[in-house]
Amino acid sequence: MAAKLDIANAPQNGAGETSALAEKHLVQPWPVAGSIGAEARGAIESGDGIYVVDGEGRRLIDGPAGMWCVNVGHRRAELAEVLHDQAMALSYNSPWYTTNQPSAALAERLAAHAPGDLSHVFYTTGGSSAVETALRFMQFLNNVRGRPEKKLIVSRQGGYHGSTYLSASLNGRPRDHDWMDSATDQVAKLACPNPFRRPAGQSEAEFCDRLVEEFRALIEERGPERIGAFIAEPIMASGGVIVPPEGYLRRMRTLCSEHDILFIADEVVTAFGRLGEVFASKAVFGLEPDMITFAKGVTSGYFPLGGVMISSRLLESLRQSNHSDAMFAHGLTYSSHPIGCAVALRNLDILEDGLLDHVKAISGYFQKRLKSLESLPLVGEVRGMGLMACIECVADRVSNNPLTLDLEVGKRIDRHCQELGLLVRPLINMCVMSPPLTISTAQIGDMVAILDASIRRAMDELVREGLWKG
Structure with missing residues (x-):
């Protein structure tokens, strides 16, 4: 039994x-x-x-x-109470053809905290699915724009982005790929921005210059017309809390902007208070990404929830395209889950208070x-x-x-x-x-x-x- x-x-x-x-x-x-x-x-x-x-x-x-x-x-009793109360009010609704109040209210709150024009959110069940969503959105965007070859994803050695197939393919931690298949043809990896392991005799500023030039050389080698996105954790968490050199992220963002490469900030760890901000990209690093992925601290682990903040500029470009019938055929049964979103709203209250x-x-x-x-x-x-x-x-x-x-x-x-x-x-x-x-x-x-x-x-x-x- x-x-x-x-x-x-x-x-x-x-x-x-x-x-x-x-x-x-x-x-x-x-x-x-x-x-x-x-x-x-x-x-x-x-x-x-x-x-x-x-x-x-x-x-x-x-x-x-x-x-x-x-x-x-x-x-935290207040989070447990929200779990109970929302489950008793509405435990689930299908996001395919209905919407719930907590998800809409949370979207408004998140948009108010997000930098730049990141005013829309797609909810997922965690960090891996958030990264996977951001990557699939990049692919969809370039297909609709008539650029099906612009799909290469650039990540970094030492980074960690998830356990689903495409998100795991981005990981750059030693031994993660020894026995696991990955989409190697869709990913290029740059050096880890770890100042502690920089070459002897090299200043941190020189190390930063070398990292930026490596990305520039990759763009020239592969061609900007083939590179769709660059993804980076502002601080590499599972890679060993790697804090990059000063100015590194802003300079990488500039390169992305110059070559129409989407910059995805993976804030699964750094968001929701870990660095003292709801989102750290702009407030801590002076960075305005095209997308931000998040999870973990959004509910403080009380319910599985993640998401992607997406630039309104990107969404508008899709709405103005010549393919109004093109479908972003991506979704999850538990997208916009009412219990998760209700918990996240109360969790935000605690952070802000x-x-x-x-x-x-x-x-x-x-x-x-x-x-x-x-x-x-x-x-x-x-x-x-x-x-x-x-x-x-x-x-x-x-x-x-x-x-x-x-x-x-x-x-x-x-x-x-x-x-x-x-x-x-x-x-x-x-x-x-x-x-x-x-x-x-x-x-x-x-x-x-x-x-x-x-x-x-x-x-x-x-x-x-x-x-x-x-």
Whole structure:
């Protein structure tokens, strides 16, 4: 007989039952072949504010805010009430032939926050489908304009844009494509704009010049008539919180404008308060894209929702074309979902009612305290902006293939952090921090203290075992 989920008593069931059921029936994201469909990952039983409680009863700071998404914190009663009330009023309507009030109201609110003329939104179910929608819109636009050859998509090494086929094809993280097919003929990748890894002796300004010239050379090589879009996260999130050189994004935008290439800002992570703004493109980076993709923080993870903000200029060009019957044959069953949009509206209220200001006020302290970890010999760099940061550990500064040791470092720091009360998201040798935006200065101090102790413990272990000389 199938197990019945008892929500009220879930924390008392313990980690054993949850892990056993998962190992028996769940296929987890990003599994390896040797354990696919038979993997038990750590159970999280409950959450409150910036904390979660794991299956062993440990109270942990939620360092990654779920997955960059629980922006207003766990257990917000007002969001739970909206979920309930909207479900009781209207749980679903088909977006193919009807519209609901929350989706229209949210569209108006988002348009007011979006930069430039990004006054329209197409709703999706998450970040991957948002990116996929933006790319399909670019293809449709160029088909209607009579430019079917203008479809090449330019992304960057180190970037991450999703898990659907076309969005995943844009990803530039090492090993993501080792065993997975992708649309390689539709994508060209530029270098990662990571100042920490720039060539020795090169200034950050010179590094920026080189990146811009690389894009210019690609346009000349492939031809602007073949390049449809350039997509970029303003800050590369899953790539290790890569903050690009000053002026880089604006200069890339200029190149796009000069050659009629759509600039897509992938703000799945950076939007909805992570950098202190609803959308960061213009307010933080001085950038007005043609489209902005978003998800995650739009509902703070309380309901799956994403979307694409689209320039009214692009929509008007379609309306004025000679193909008024051309159909953008793209949609999702859960586009404009009334519950998701209602939650997003209340989530926006919370952000606008002081939380965005709190992020701006506390971000400097957050970055400064984390930066102090650079005094540890294992730490190569601490970087970030707003309430997102990365502690990159560099144990092997000599080998051309440091992966084995890097993986070992990440696993050990992760283990020690959980023992001491912090949930981290280890990306091989990098610890990514993006806590709920409600975090206080005292809680930041606790988080940094745990990271410091955990990195020191890992260093001591590596030295004792002869894996690292220190």
